[in-house]
Amino acid sequence: VFEDAGNKLSKSQEWLKEIDNGLEYRRRFGLEDLWGQFEAIYYNTHESMMNDGPNIFLSQGDAMLSTITVPNAKIKVSPVKPEEVDRAPIVETMDNILMREMSLAEEIDTVALHAYLFGRGFLKFGYDSEWGYDPELDLGGSLQLGLTLSQLNTKGSRRIEYDSTITPGSPWARAVMPHDIVVPWGAKELDNTPWIAHRIVRHIDDLRADSKYTVPRSLQPQLSMQDFVDSYRTPLKDKQKTNASSSVMNEQEYVELWEIHDRRTGKIFVVTRDCDKFLRRDDNALQIENKLPFASLSFTPRTRAFWTTPDVFYLYYIQNELSDVARQRTKQRRISTLKFIVDGDTLNDEELQKILSPDVGVAAKIESGRDLTKAILKLDNVPNLALAQEEDLLRANAREQIGFSRNQLGEYQGGRKTAAEVNTVDRASQLRMSRRGLAVRRLYEDGIRTINNIVFSYWTLPRYISVLGEDQAQTWLSINGPSLRGRYDYNVEFTDESDLMQRKVEALQLYANLSQDPSVDPAALRSFLTNQFNDPRFTRLFNASVPNQVQQPGVQQGGGGVQSQNAGVVRRSPLQQLPQPNTAPALAGQRALVAGRGAGT
Numbered sequence: 186v187f188e189d190a191g192n193k194l195s196k197s198q199e200w201l202k203e204i205d206n207g208l209e210y211r212r213r214f215g216l217e218d219l220w221g222q223f224e225a226i227y228y229n230t231h232e233s234m235m236n237d238g239p240n241i242f243l244s245q246g247d248a249m250l251s252t253i254t255v256p257n258a259k260i261k262v263s264p265v266k267p268e269e270v271d272r273a274p275i276v277e278t279m280d281n282i283l284m285r286e287m288s289l290a291e292e293i294d295t296v297a298l299h300a301y302l303f304g305r306g307f308l309k310f311g312y313d314s315e316w317g318y319d320p321e322l323d324l325g326g327s328l329q330l331g332l333t334l335s336q337l338n339t340k341g342s343r344r345i346e347y348d349s350t351i352t353p354g355s356p357w358a359r360a361v362m363p364h365d366i367v368v369p370w371g372a373k374e375l376d377n378t379p380w381i382a383h384r385i386v387r388h389i390d391d392l393r394a395d396s397k398y399t400v401p402r403s404l405q406p407q408l409s410m411q412d413f414v415d416s417y418r419t420p421l422k423d424k425q426k427t428n429a430s431s432s433v434m435n436e437q438e439y440v441e442l443w444e445i446h447d448r449r450t451g452k453i454f455v456v457t458r459d460c461d462k463f464l465r466r467d468d469n470a471l472q473i474e475n476k477l478p479f480a481s482l483s484f485t486p487r488t489r490a491f492w493t494t495p496d497v498f499y500l501y502y503i504q505n506e507l508s509d510v511a512r513q514r515t516k517q518r519r520i521s522t523l524k525f526i527v528d529g530d531t532l533n534d535e536e537l538q539k540i541l542s543p544d545v546g547v548a549a550k551i552e553s554g555r556d557l558t559k560a561i562l563k564l565d566n567v568p569n570l571a572l573a574q575e576e577d578l579l580r581a582n583a584r585e586q587i588g589f590s591r592n593q594l595g596e597y598q599g600g601r602k603t604a605a606e607v608n609t610v611d612r613a614s615q616l617r618m619s620r621r622g623l624a625v626r627r628l629y630e631d632g633i634r635t636i637n638n639i640v641f642s643y644w645t646l647p648r649y650i651s652v653l654g655e656d657q658a659q660t661w662l663s664i665n666g667p668s669l670r671g672r673y674d675y676n677v678e679f680t681d682e683s684d685l686m687q688r689k690v691e692a693l694q695l696y697a698n699l700s701q702d703p704s705v706d707p708a709a710l711r712s713f714l715t716n717q718f719n720d721p722r723f724t725r726l727f728n729a730s731v732p733n734q735v736q737q738p739g740v741q742q743g744g745g746g747v748q749s750q751n752a753g754v755v756r757r758s759p760l761q762q763l764p765q766p767n768t769a770p771a772l773a774g775q776r777a778l779v780a781g782r783g784a785g786t
Contacts, residue, residue, distance in 0.1 A: 195461045195462070196463070197454075197456040197460065197461055197462055197463050198461055200382075200443070200445055200454060200456050201443070201456055201458060203369060203380075204367050204382050204443055204445075206369070206370045207367035207368055207369055207370060207382065208367055208420075209370070210368070210369075210370040210371070210372075210490075210491075210492065211363075211366075211367065211368075211492050212420050214490040214491070214492040214493070215303070215304050215305065215363075215492030215493065215495075216304070216494060216495065216498060217303075217364075217420045218420055219498065219501070220302070220303050220364070220420075220495075221417070221418040221419060222501075223242070223302050223303070223495060223497045223498070223501070224302055224417075226240070226242045226497075226501075226504060227240075227242045227243055227246065227302060227497070228243075229243070233504075233505060233508045234508060236508055236511035236512050236515060237511055237514075237515060238507045238508050238510065238511025238512075238576075239507055239511075239576075239580065240504075241500055241503065241504055241507065241580065241583045242497055242500060242504055245500060245583055245584070246298075246301050246302075246496075246497065249301070249496075249621065250294070250297050250298060250301060252621075252622070253297065253621050253622045253625050254290075254293065254294045254297050254625060256679035256680055257290075257679070257680050258284065258289075258290055258629055258677050258678070258679055259281060259677070259678045259680060260277060260280040260281050260284065260629075260633055260675060260676075260677060260678075261277060261675070261676040261677070261678060262274070262276045262277035262280060262673045262674070262675060262676075263673065263674040263675075263676065264671070264673060264674075265671075265672055265673060265674055266671065266672070268671075269671040269672075269673060272668075272669050272671060273671075273673055275650065275662065275664060275669060276637065276669050276671075276673060278650050278651075279640070279648075279650060279664070279669070280633050280636075280637065280675075282650065283356065283636060283640075284633075286355070287350070287356065287357055287358050287636075288350065289358055289629075289632065292308060292358050292359060292360045293308065293360075293482075293625065293628060293629065293632075295360035296308050296360045296482050296628065297482060297625060299360065299362065299363055299482075300482045300483055300484050300495075300496075301484065301495065301496050301497060302495055302497055303363045303364075303495050304363070304483060304485060304492060304493045304494060304495035304496075304498075305363045305366075305481060305482070305483050305491075305492060305493070306360065306363065306481065306482040306483070307360070307361040307362075307363060307366050307479060307480070307481055307482075308358055308359070308360060308361070308479065308480040308481070308482070308628065308632055309358070309359050309360075309361045309383065309478060309479055310356065310357070310358050310471065310478040310479070310480070310632070310635050310636060310639065311351070311356070311357050311358075311359070311471065311478065312355070312356050312357070312470075312471060312639050312643060313331070313332055313333055313335075313351075313353050313354055313355065313643075314333060314335045314336060314346065314351070314353075314397075315336070315346045315348050315351050315357075316335075316346065316385070316387075316395065316397060316444075317397060317444075317453060317467075317470075317471070318333065318470050318471065318643070319333065319335060319397050319467060319470065320470050321467075322334075322335050322396060322397070325645075328645075329643070329645055330354070330645060330646055331354050331643040331644055331645045331646060331666075332353040332354030332646075333353060334353065335395065335396060335397060336351075336353065338394035338395075338396075339394065339396050343394075345391040345394050345395055346391075354643075354644075354646065356636050356639045356640060358632060358636065361383065361479075362417065364384075364416070364417050365383055365384040365385070366381065366382070366383060366384075366479075367381070367382040367384070367443075368380075368381055368382075368491050372491045373487065373489065373490065373491050374491070375477070375479060375480070375481045375491075376476075378448070378477075378491070379447070379448050379449050380445055380446060380447045380448060380449070381445075381446050381477055381479055382443050382444065382445045382446075383443070383444045383446075383479075384441065384442070384443055384444075385441075385442050385443075385444055386408060386413050386439050386440070386441055386442070387439065387440055387442065388438055388439055388440075389404075389405075389406045389438055389439065389440050390438075392440055392442075392464075397465055397467070398455065398464045398465050399462075399463075399464060399465065400464060401460060401462065403460075404440065404457070404459060404460055405437075405459065406437040406438045406439055406440060407437065407439065407440055407441055407457070407458070407459060408437060408439040408440070408441055409435045409436055409437045409438070409439070410435075410436075410438075410439065411435050412435075412437075412439075413439060440457060441457060441458070442455050442456070442457050442464065443455065443456050443457070444465075446469055446472065446477050446478070446479070447469075448472065448475065448477060451468060451469050451472050452466060452467065452468055452469055453465060453466070453467050453468075453469045454466055470643075471639060473635075473638040473639065473642055474638060476635060476638070478635060478639075480628055480631045480632050480635065481628075482624055482625065482628045483624070484496055484620075484621045484624060500583055503579050503582055503583045504583075506579050507576060507579050507580070510572055510575055510576050510579070511576075513569075513572060514569070514572045514573075514576075517566075517568065517569050517572070518568065520566055521566035521567070521568055523563070524563070524564040524566075525541075525561050525562065525563055525564065526561070526562040526564065527560070527561050527562075528555070528559055528560050528561070530552065530555070531551045531552050531555040531556070531559065531560040532549065532551055532552075532560045532561060536549040536550055536551065537549070537561075540561065622679070626677045626679070629677040630675045630676070630677055633675050633677075634675055637673070640666045640669070641666045641667060641669060641670040641671075642666060642667075643666060644665055644666030644667075645665055645666065645667070646665065647663045647664065647665050648663070648664055648665065649661045649662065649663055649664070650662055650664060692713065692714050693714070695713075695714075696710060696711075696713075696714045
């Protein structure tokens with residue numbers, strides 16, 4: 186307990202005071218007051234977007250995010266110690282399987298969008314349960330089987346967790362809104378922050394049914410669903426609750442909790458504002474090797490604050506100007522429509538309607554003695570071409586902020602350009618994109634390292650993965666987490682489908698060229714080819730029982746085939762009949778003999 190303005194605060198209230206300071210830190214340095222506007226502009230629902238102008242928040246962001254997140258991610262695991270050489274290929278296969286099962290690529294795509302809109306994106310890691318793995322609830326007791334049934338209430342009669350992708354005994358990763366994350370004032374990096382707090386909102390009935398929490402009977406619901414949704418539109422520190430009404434959305438049935446991961450004590454604390462006691466106070470089972478189960482992504486370089494200016498803020502005022510230009514263009518276009526000035530004494534309403542009618546051969550009468558040239562006058566309004574030039578200038582400024590040319594955004598830019606000029610522009614743009622791409626790559630690597638530490642600690646039950654033996658035969662290998670433990674080097678490769686197909690074509694070409702070389706080991710060559718395809722079905726094409734045939738001296742090559750002097754028969758490999766690409770074959774090196782996919786427990 187400590188003193189605050191003459192009042193004694195409990196430990197839980199002390200944490201709430203620290204969280205309030207962290208909220209102000211986020212609001213001041215992260216420009217949180219504008220987050221709601223940024224999101225509304227991106228989705229074209231902001232009132233300023235009610236025009237026919239371009240949405241550069243969406244177009245520039247989609248181009249940037251597609252560049253750095255669309256390619257497929259493949260994990261490469263390398264040993265750092267001699268005893269890890271045999272285990273590294275198995276860990277690599279396991280990691281690529283887990284990436285697909287956890288939908289890690291989709292979650293990182295969401296994190297990248299958060300980083301673009303709000304300056305920071307967060308990835309939270311967990312195991313077994315959505316609200317935290319508790320070893321005391323493990324079904325194996327002291328044996329620690331690595332799975333619980335805390336997804337159900339204490340009676341096991343109903344489910345209190347609803348994410349179907351989170352299963353007992355399995356790791357998971359989820360993108361977390363930055364609106365729900367708080368770090369202490371002055372923190373700069375997630376790797377050295379003393380604590381991190383995650384806001385979670387749960388239904389009061391689910392909270393009371395969760396055996397990991399101790400909920401006083403006096404605790405009442407604090408939020409309605411409308412309160413929860415509206416909390417993402419305004420800064421959380423200044424959020425005002427709405428009054429409860431008969432509407433279902435306004436029925437207060439939810440509790441706002443702060444889940445605090447404290448690196449200093451290695452514990453998890455859960456607090457809420459309407460209670461002066463901890464709802465949960467346990468050892469943090471997922472704080473492994475002094476690492477908190479969170480990862481973060483930011484595209485803007487930082488100097489001294491954890492929270493930073495979002496990328497869209499640099500486009501914010503340009504977007505406002507573009508919207509203003511669009512509104513002016515619309516008004517001037519409407520003004521410039523066909524209009525007339527009519528002398529009412531010369532031309533009455535009935536005759537005027539004849540002139541304005543679409544009929545052909547219309548004749549109108551005017552008052553006798555009136556000047557015919559003054560009866561009606563057409564107004565000529567020339568469109569303002571300067572507005573189009575202003576819009577082009579603003580869009581050029583926006584492209585400069587992100588680092589794209591018009592062609593890279595999918596627009597056609599006319600004019601003759603030399604190959605050197607095009608390559609220079611593309612190279613400069615790739616350099617700017619590579620910085621952001623490296624940030625995404627580091628997030629993948631950080632995430633896989635965290636997931637592996639969880640697996641090494643809690644995967645005690647055997648799992649099975651498909652491997653290729655030295656004879657290229659597919660077998661199933663039983664593994665568990667402790668047997669794979671090690672400090673590996675992780676590297677993420679970004680590839681797309683065209684790269685994978687090109688790699689296979691080059692492998693086939695190399696196989697066709699080297700299969701006739703008597704100095705090449707046929708088994709090693711087949712191993713290289715199957716590793717490039719990484720498909721057990723392709724591996725079955727080779728019969729492991731057939732001995733390796735090494736070409737004997739006296740064999741002559743000619744006409745693209747292999748001819749034996751004794752038999753006089755020409756044999757041509759089917760692979761030699763494949764069309765040969767123009768690219769030179771590339772051999773990156775032997776990979777470990779691991780492929781295929783895994784299975785559950």
